[in-house]
Amino acid sequence: MIRAWLMQHGFVFFITLKRLISTPVTSLLSIIVMGIALSLPAGIYVLMENLQSISGQTASSPQMSLFLKLDAQKEDIARIKQQLEENSQVVSFQFVSKDVALHQLQQSNGLDNLTASLIRNPLPDAFIVHTLKNTTETLEQLRAAMQQWSAIEHVQFDSAWVERLHALLKLGRFVVLMLAILLSIAIIAIMFNTIRLQILTKQDEIEISKLIGATDSFIRRPFLYFGAIQGLAGGITAWSIIALAIETVNAELIEIVQLYNFDLHLQHLSPEDSISLLLFSAWLGWLGARLSVASHLWQIEPR
Amino acid sequence: MIIFKNVSKRYPDGYVALNNIDLTVASGEMVFLTGHSGAGKSTLLKLIAAIERPTSGTITISGQNIAQLKLSAIPYLRRKIGFIFQDHKLLFDRNVFDNVLLPLQISSFDNKTVASRVRAALDKVGLLKKEKAMPIALSGGERQRLCIARAVVHRPNILIADEPTGNLDVEYARDIMAMFTSFNQVGVTVLIATHDASLLEDTQHHILSLKQGKLAV
Numbered sequence: 299m300i301r302a303w304l305m306q307h308g309f310v311f312f313i314t315l316k317r318l319i320s321t322p323v324t325s326l327l328s329i330i331v332m333g334i335a336l337s338l339p340a341g342i343y344v345l346m347e348n349l350q351s352i353s354g355q356t357a358s359s360p361q362m363s364l365f366l367k368l369d370a371q372k373e374d375i376a377r378i379k380q381q382l383e384e385n386s387q388v389v390s391f392q393f394v395s396k397d398v399a400l401h402q403l404q405q406s407n408g409l410d411n412l413t414a415s416l417i418r419n420p421l422p423d424a425f426i427v428h429t430l431k432n433t434t435e436t437l438e439q440l441r442a443a444m445q446q447w448s449a450i451e452h453v454q455f456d457s458a459w460v461e462r463l464h465a466l467l468k469l470g471r472f473v474v475l476m477l478a479i480l481l482s483i484a485i486i487a488i489m490f491n492t493i494r495l496q497i498l499t500k501q502d503e504i505e506i507s508k509l510i511g512a513t514d515s516f517i518r519r520p521f522l523y524f525g526a527i528q529g530l531a532g533g534i535t536a537w538s539i540i541a542l543a544i545e546t547v548n549a550e551l552i553e554i555v556q557l558y559n560f561d562l563h564l565q566h567l568s569p570e571d572s573i574s575l576l577l578f579s580a581w582l583g584w585l586g587a588r589l590s591v592a593s594h595l596w597q598i599e600p601r
Numbered sequence: 602m603i604i605f606k607n608v609s610k611r612y613p614d615g616y617v618a619l620n621n622i623d624l625t626v627a628s629g630e631m632v633f634l635t636g637h638s639g640a641g642k643s644t645l646l647k648l649i650a651a652i653e654r655p656t657s658g659t660i661t662i663s664g665q666n667i668a669q670l671k672l673s674a675i676p677y678l679r680r681k682i683g684f685i686f687q688d689h690k691l692l693f694d695r696n697v698f699d700n701v702l703l704p705l706q707i708s709s710f711d712n713k714t715v716a717s718r719v720r721a722a723l724d725k726v727g728l729l730k731k732e733k734a735m736p737i738a739l740s741g742g743e744r745q746r747l748c749i750a751r752a753v754v755h756r757p758n759i760l761i762a763d764e765p766t767g768n769l770d771v772e773y774a775r776d777i778m779a780m781f782t783s784f785n786q787v788g789v790t791v792l793i794a795t796h797d798a799s800l801l802e803d804t805q806h807h808i809l810s811l812k813q814g815k816l817a818v
Contacts, residue, residue, distance in 0.1 A: 302710070303709065502690075509686070510707060511704065511707055511708065513673075513707075
């Protein structure tokens with residue numbers, strides 16, 4: 299029984315491939331349309347994943363820099379240390395003295411000529427403070443409070459842009475979701491129509507098969523295979539479009555990266571996400587086909 | 602055993618094709634259904650295979666009420682029946698062999714036995730040498746025999762034929778009737794609708810005649 303069932307499925311799969319190849323232009327066009335439609339939301343998703351990983355590398359918890367006045371004394375530094383230790387919002391902090399800061403500046407970016415020509419160290423002492431994750435409003439209050447401490451020149455909220463990026467990513471995710479829903483409906487509609495046209499050319503076969511005892515699932519099967527295979531091909535096309543775009547962008551990025559001494563390149567979808575994309579596109583094709591066949595079969599039931 | 606009880610069929614346009622039919626066909630019996638065209642012969646046959654459904658009444662086949670059959674159960678009913686359609690319903694995009702193969706593909710027989718079954722059916726109707734031919738290249742009589750081969754290839758208990766000798770000359774018609782008789786002799790219940798009186802002259806089989814949707818005695 300199982301063997302016969304498997305052989306039937308294998309047979310249908312083979313027939314479906316033959317049918318796809320027998321109309322190469324039509325098949326190719328639908329696959330390209332589906333691929334482009336899918337590549338839009340998937341591509342934006344990839345872009346956002348990349349932005350997210352960049353922002354994730356930069357700061358995991360909110361960070362502030364406290365710059366001290368240039369004439370700040372050792373006592374001031376000790377007092378600020380104590381104030382930071384007592385503050386419940388502060389998770390950790392690190393003191394960067396003006397000498398260390400200057401040394402770091404000399405180390406990086408080939409600025410040693412410039413720094414060597416300085417008469418005196420223009421950099422202030424600073425604290426780098428990591429705080430609890432909190433709303434921007436609370437963090438802003440904390441920043442204002444620190445600003446009032448004596449011997450503090452300026453408090454900079456380093457990770458404000460990360461917050462903004464996260465808000466933007468949240469909006470982006472919503473846009474991706476909307477796009478994905480709309481374009482999925484479009485793909486189902488495309489597949490519905492493709493299968494409807496196929497059914498019209500196979501009307502005799504369907505009617506006769508039903509008259510001599512074919513179940514609905516027997517009649518549906520080749521169309522479902524067709525929808526799923528074409529959907530899968532559309533998904534592969536979308537994946538390839540994104541891969542090509544990433545390759546192109548990365549080639550451009552290499553120049554910028556060299557200019558700014560900054561490691562940046564885009565990543566493609568993770569293996570899990572890639573498989574999800576392919577499965578989802580196959581499912582969309584299957585669903586469009588299923589709806590199409592169901593609406594036709596309903597019309598020819600006995601009354 | 603096929604039992605009709607108070608079966609009526611009225612079409613949506615108000616036309617009454619069958620009016621309160623009661624009949625019984627015992628299993629293994631061969632029955633002719635006669636009457637003018639429009640008397641309801643085709644409708645009656647289609648009700649048996651649930652191709653159409655009665656407006657009222659019950660139709661029982663081996664204890665199962667066809668009138669109330671769920672849609673999902675209809676295919677399994679049809680697999681017990683071999684139906685020879687008035688308009689043949691052959692597939693012109695495939696050859697003789699593949700036309701006869703279709704019922705076996707549908708009920709998913711094992712691939713090893715299907716070819717021999719198809720050839721056995723073609724042999725019974727004398728079309729074995731034409732298995733590669735396309736239906737369009739066959740004569741009227743050959744097409745009718747192809748329909749018979751397709752109807753019997755899955756060895757149904759009930760064989761239904763709607764005007765099987767429709768446009769055939771007398772000799773061909775006699776051949777075909779002989780085939781039905783031989784199927785009946787191996788235990789198949791056979792129902793044949795025909796308006797061809799010459800077929801019925803020397804038969805000892807049960808004859809039911811329909812007149813304007815009613816059984817005439």
